[in-house]
């Protein structure tokens with residue numbers, strides 16, 4: 001029986017991995033973590049295990065989402081193993097005191113059709129993160145004879161992989177100049193990418209060049225998927241001074257059909273770079289619409305994400321989405337498009353690395369691979 005099969009972000013969801021908050025830690029200072037922090041948080045954070053109370057609060061919201069997925073959406077749910085992330089790591093290339101967490105499988109596992117790729121990430125604290133999913137992957141692989149299980153080349157995460165002169169201050173003019181010339185904290189020494197930089201539109205994969213995904217990583221994905229007929233498109237959002245993961249910048253809401261264009265929601269503060277928009281979408285069946293503003297611009301401290309987590313929703317079928325409960329402007333917009341919204345509280349999880357889309361990773365959605373471009 002085929003267990004792994006997911007080609008896009010909207011087909012009817014049947015099985016999914018949902019992360020956990022257990023043993024979550026605040027990473028130590030390292031280039032890939034520094035680059036994601038606000039100027040205000042840069043010199044004030046303390047690494048190590050998150051507070052018990054913070055983890056408990058997140059757990060309540062994770063488990064509530066689990067119930068909604070299982071009992072209201074009829075989705076089969078898988079949860080990662082609990083691993084103690086307060087343990088140190090030492091490799092021949094780096095050493096850190098503690099690791100991260102298994103809250104965001106969307107970053108770690110890239111599902112393309114019948115294949116799951118453990119992605120070559122760039123945060124040292126996330127070096128072994130895919131291990132939390134090894135039991136799940138191994139179990140599925142034993143049962144599903146068509147599943148492809150791949151580990152992309154593991155980067156060294158040595159100092160040589162980063163631009164150590166990166167302008168850390170996210171308010172500085174220098175930072176803006178770097179981002180506008182598509183220069184980020186990771187350099188081009190080794191291929192790196194996070195799964196959450198990849199937007200899956202059937203035969204087309206739109207991949208964000210970002211702090212977490214370099215051009216070599218995009219090229220790796222291009223060569224890896226080429227023989228199966230995938231097309232990989234590189235995209236940039238130069239308005240984002242901390243570009244990490246595409247799922248708060250560009251989200252598909254409505255797939256195109258013969259009768260009407262599809263709709264992609266683009267963050268208004270991070271419009272697609274004009275040249276990319278022209279190259280990827282002009283003459284296509286996709287219309288780009290601006291996302292509504294978030295309900296609030298407040299985010300928890302040490303949150304590696306922005307208030308654009310309001311866009312970080314999960315479509316469980318073309319006409320149903322799970323959205324953070326306070327994001328009324330997003331909910332109204334989706335409902336105006338005929339997408340019913342299930343509202344869940346999720347702000348206590350934001351500090352763990354993301355929103356509702358980030359904390360999940362598809363295993364199976366109904367439907368085959370299609371081309372949504374002419």
Ligand code: ARG
Pocket residue numbers: 104106107196242243244245246247248304305306307308309353354355357358
């Ligand atoms: N960089 C995004 C933002 O701040 C956050 C993306 C989180 N996504 C994820 N898959 N962890 O808006």
